[in-house]
Every structure is written in C-alpha cells, then in structure tokens.
Amino acid sequence: MPELPEVETTARLIRPQLLGRRIEGVRVAWERSLGGDSRAAFGRRVRGARVAAVGRRGKYVLLDLQRAGQPAGTLLVHLRMSGRLVVERPQAPAGPYARVRLLLDGGRELRFLDVRKFGRFVFHDDPAPVLERLGPEPLGPAFTRTWLRAALRIRRRQLKPLLLDQSFLAGLGNIYVDESLFRARIHPLRSAHRLDGRAVGALHAAIRDVLAAALAAEGSSIDAFYRTPEGRAGAYQERFCVYGRAGQPCPRCGASVRRLVVGQRGTHVCARCQRPPRGP
DNA sequence: AGCTACTCCTGGTAGC
C-alpha cells in the first residue's frame, strides 16, 4: 500500500517530467476519482494551467498549478490502495486502469492508474483546509522525541490506530506502523499515554529509521500494485520483520510472528519481543 | 474522546 516512502518516491520520480508542463487536455474514465467534481468542471479548472511544483504531504502527492505565473490551485492525489502515477507518451497504451489522464505539452501524459478505484485525483483552489488536518511529517523537523512524548501522553488510544491516524502523524500506514512497533519492541495494543520515556525514544527512532530505510529502497512492493513511476518494484519488502510474515520466525529472537486484528486491520507482532499490555 | 461497523472497489484465492 502506498505510504510515505512510496508516495515520496512517486513524487520524486515524476517531478522532473512535470515541472513547467502545460495541461492541454483531460480525459476522465472514472469520474469518482475526482472527489466530487464532474468531468466538465474538473476539465475547466485544470486545462491550460502549468505544473509549478510537485510535492508531498503525508500520503498526498501535490501538484501546484499556475496560470500566467500566478497560483491557480493544487491537485491532491491520494493513491490509497492501488493508485499509481506514471508519465508516458500519449500514444502508449494506457491499459484498463487509467482513471484520469492529463495530456501535457512536450508530448507527455500524466496517468493516474488505479485498479481498485479507492484513490483520488482532486483539484482544490486552496488545499490548506485539507493539509492543515494532517499531523507532522515523521521525517521532518517537527517530529521530535519531545513532541512525540507530549503527544502520546494526552492520548489514551491504542498505539496502532493512533499511529494510523493521519491527523496524529502523517504518512504512516499499516506496513510501517507494524514494522516500527516491532523495531521499538512495543505492542500495538498498548495505550499511548502509558509509554515511558525509554519506549517513546525507541518508537521515535524506529519510525524514523524504518521510513528512511524504506525510502532509500524506493518503498515496498508486496503484491501486484505498487511500482515506481518507472515500473520498478520497491525493495523494502525484503526487509520486513513482521508485516505479512505470520507463522514465520522473528528475525530477532526466532519466536513465531503472530497476526492479530486491531481496528479491522491486519496487525503483525513478534509473540516474544512485543509484550502485550495487561488486560483489565 | 475513542470505539465499532459500514462503505467504497476489484483481483486473487480458497473451497467445492
């Protein structure tokens, strides 16, 4: 599933192909990808604009648009489960899953591919209201151990759903939460406010280390879905310690990796390294 | 506040 490392990899690789390009045509095969806009309204808002910047915030790819050198809105692309962004020649076959296509000047086309149709490709005049709801960037300067300690202390939620909550911390998904909690040796069912300073420090370092390593590997490809915009699989799945490894040995202690369900999400823990909280 | 359940989707797979 595209999480921060996969989304950042996507943004980095499409950026040089999009910067300065003008959107000359729009084709929408699945209107719901637009998040409420009609094809016609979307086309009107986007056609003729230039791509001024390509960024990322949380799991969103951000395409800042300009008209006549002035800011003219932002495309917020969320890949959700199976979304991809690729830049190809317009003549190249697009396949059955191309939901939105932006024809660009210079003989290129940005394609939003999405098998499961959960992804969104949405134009906003002002993206601030959406982006302001997100928590800090885990690889950014605001995500300090001090911040994490204070933020955890005032939450009573279980760690797993809290770390998946994008308004708490932006960019983590199921894979990297499980891997981070394993690395920090913390059970996903533990209450946020019960972590001591040592555990908070371990969690902070684990989140940073896991995301940085995954980013260096261009993300994780665990099924047919995630590929870089250039079609490569990521490599970090080869370094998973617990995610998708139920029944296999923990790489640290050899005990069996267990799969449980937390908040309707498959969750993976080492039965020995990650001690469950004492039940009431 | 924080939980659970439900919704959106489809390819893949298990079971028969």
Added chain:
DNA sequence: TGCTACCAGGAGTAGC
C-alpha cells in the same frame, strides 16, 4: 474446469 464466496485495506462517516 468453472462457479461462488470471501478477503484486503485507507479513510470518511455514522452511531454509540
């Protein structure tokens, strides 16, 4: 072989 049933999963929403 061919069919059906079920599953995964990010995030938004509703209800408690």
